[in-house]
Amino acid sequence: MLRFVVRRLVLLIPILLGLSLLIFVWVRALPGTPADALLGERATPQAVAEFRVRYGLDRPIYVQYWAYLKTTLSGELGTSVASHRPVTTEIRDRFPATVELAFAAMIFALAFGLPLGFVAAKRYRSAVDHGSLFLSLIGISIPVFFLAIMLKYLFGVRLAWLPTVGRQDVLVDAEHPTGFYVLDGIVTRNWNAAWDATQHLILPAIALGSIPLAIISRVTRASVLDVQNEDYVRTAHAKGVPPQQVDRRHVFRNALLPVTTIIGLSFGILLSGAVLTETVFAIPGLGSWLKEAIFNHDYPVLQSGIMFLALVFVIVNLIVDVTYGFIDPRVRVS
């Protein structure tokens, strides 16, 4: 098991190196020079020259790349041009919002996708089955931001059941020791704040979770149908195990394996979708941060933000792979 984890970690190194090189080249291909971006367009030639020396931009490109690698690895990610705050501080402030949202979306997708797929497979070719297939088709066909706008209108404006802006009502008095607002409310025993933060999460989570929900229900259905024909399921039935127990122990558990992989892959969809969902619901997360960074030509933020999200994505997939190896011994061996 340890060897499996170590091997996967070693395989990550070239990917991350390549990623850093790609982002390094990409930043240099962005319109405008860093001096323009940081000093403004009216900087004197002398100031620009000084700037170039100070940031090492006069040195050969491979020296610059090496310097960039060293500073990035030491956790120094630069300063946002727009807010003049260190990028690391911004990430610390905004990352919890995105994680909380992605987590809530995933819980929603699993809570509805797994049962839906399971029931559809059990009632293969019934109305329920066709309904679930149709629903998952709609789920992957509806743009996240359109669903978000429609939910906002229906539940926020029309019915006025749920809040649609931000993460917490401004009138709610709350402390935020962790940055995860729901958790903060629980930790500080401020139930009112926790409930308020949860309400703020519901609509964004549904919008963002719609695609994973569709994929999870489809994969679960196919996987349950597969497993049902396995010899060990027939054996279990033959030796008289109660059907519900067969479903629970033999079918459902084994059917979950492919779903694990989907959870990892869906995380990329969640991060992509977070940019759109956070924009619609005005959530100050990493997604809306990157969106603003483009309009502000905030290159330090774009550079570190995209690198950071890619790193998170790669690590999540690694964790999922390792978990997979943990649940299914066959994967470790091969």
Added chain:
Amino acid sequence: MSVAQIEELALERQQPTGGLWREAFRRFRRNPAGIVGVAFVGAFVLVAIFAPLIAPHSPTEQNLLLIADGCCPGPSREHLLGVDELGRDELSRVIYGARYSLVVGVLSVAVGLSIGMLLGSIAGYLGGWADSVVMRAMDILLAIPSLLLAIGIVAMLGAGLVPVMIAVGVATVPIFARLLRGTILGQREADYVLAARSIGVRKRVILTSHILPNSISPVIVAGTLAMATAIIDVAGLGFLGLGPQDPATPEWGTMLTTADRYISTAPFLAFFPGLAIVIIVLGFNLIGDAMREALDPKLRRYD
């Protein structure tokens, strides 16, 4: 007659028509979901081509008198889907929007498909270090979630319709490259390739006229499904404000950005462009699924 010829004859009697494509087409026609998909997409193609004839108004014509009492008058006899915040006919804008979505969708998939197929066939057929280099590069691109990758490319090229198209296309390159490499690897060791090689057919000819035609069907399926995601991603980038910078352009995603601002007074402005996206994307998804089943019936197990 040899045994092989008899077997061939027997097989021919079981399957009345010859050819993978004719067979696939026959199966596709029998799939109601695929027909619905073709109907959806076909309707949009017609709307896009004949937009000037169908649209009751010009998509950019403003009638400020209509919004004199505030934004925005809802559906009426004169304006079936209502009027937008600048007094333009919403129906005409949705109709003209079909042009942008279809063209940008097709072109971006074409970009992704051509680069991806080139890289995939190089990697799959040459193998060795070429394979390693290409596939590691693809791994790196796949490490960035696709919409973020597209955003990064738009940041480099500047906002606009063409950059969005390129960005969405490049973001799909790894998918096609990986897929084609996989199928080519599977075909490379096939008997017919060995036969071709043993009679001295040149490497490039083996690749282009033996292996590629036999590896193409999964790529076509993936290409159709990629059209669906490309249209969604293009609209998404448009929604973020990275699409066409001229606000007169009736692009669906961009229309949703302004519609979002007027959501409490004029929800129909968001509803109709969004519905148009859903229907066309649904169409491509239905066609893609049906084509997969038609081209590879072995995959069809439970649906």
